Amino acid sequence: MNILGRHILAEIYDCDAEKIMVESALEAGAEIREVAFHKFSPQGVSGVVVISESHLAIHTWPELNYAAVDVFTCGDAVNPWDACNYLTEKFKAKNMTATEVKRGIFEEPVKVVNL
Amino acid sequence: MNILGRHILAEIYDCDAEKIMVESALEAGAEIREVAFHKFSPQGVSGVVVISESHLAIHTWPELNYAAVDVFTCGDAVNPWDACNYLTEKFKAKNMTATEVKRGIFEEPVKVVNL
Numbered sequence: 001m002n003i004l005g006r007h008i009l010a011e012i013y014d015c016d017a018e019k020i021m022v023e024s025a026l027e028a029g030a031e032i033r034e035v036a037f038h039k040f041s042p043q044g045v046s047g048v049v050v051i052s053e054s055h056l057a058i059h060t061w062p063e064l065n066y067a068a069v070d071v072f073t074c075g076d077a078v079n080p081w082d083a084c085n086y087l088t089e090k091f092k093a094k095n096m097t098a099t100e101v102k103r104g105i106f107e108e109p110v111k112v113v114n115l
Numbered sequence: 116m117n118i119l120g121r122h123i124l125a126e127i128y129d130c131d132a133e134k135i136m137v138e139s140a141l142e143a144g145a146e147i148r149e150v151a152f153h154k155f156s157p158q159g160v161s162g163v164v165v166i167s168e169s170h171l172a173i174h175t176w177p178e179l180n181y182a183a184v185d186v187f188t189c190g191d192a193v194n195p196w197d198a199c200n201y202l203t204e205k206f207k208a209k210n211m212t213a214t215e216v217k218r219g220i221f222e223e224p225v226k227v228v229n230l
Contacts, residue, residue: 036151038165048163050153054174068218103183112176
């Protein structure tokens with residue numbers, strides 16, 4: 001079994017504010033390609049950092065002290081948990097649960113161009 | 116148990132080309148906020164559509180006829196499967212597997228501002 005990517009789905013509760021996802025991507029050694037954030041009124045933010053290795057995404061609900069975070073990386077150069085753990089620390093989250101999902105599962109070995 | 120969001124992780128194999136994710140978001144009735152796509156050389160694309168209801172993301176590996184697609188929606192107005200099924204059809208994918216993950220699980224009822 002061959003796997004293209006590792007995708008962490010993190011539920012971060014009791015965090016105190018929105019923080020820059022770019023910092024987390026860089027902390028993990030990812031190469032940033034695009035950044036798109038949207039602030040909602042009166043509060044909350046949705047944002048994505050497209051990286052060479054896939055993406056980071058966040059959606060915050062400040063009224064619930066909750067953020068849904070995705071860290072999806074492909075290849076072996078970047079460990080998605082580095083970004084996830086960095087984020088959790090920066091958010092000063094008291095409570096976080098996360099699940100890693102394998103993405104792009106092939107039975108045979110695969111040769112990809114961009115990894 | 117109260118759930119903020121529904122997040123579909125779809126593995127689409129045997130698709131024939133990259134397609135516009137914006138169309139899928141609109142098809143599902145989502146409100147588009149930001150669009151960020153990056154094309155890799157010699158091939159492959161990574162892109163995200165930030166919607167009011169959360170996001171859609173795609174990463175393609177044309178050499179494998181494979182795309183990793185996320186459709187994450189919050190609230191009851193948009194059904195993420197509408198976007199996922201539309202995408203799968205437009206990609207002319209012969210083989211797709213998808214998993215729905217509940218995001219933002221709270222034991223008590225929650226009142227959110229932006230849903």
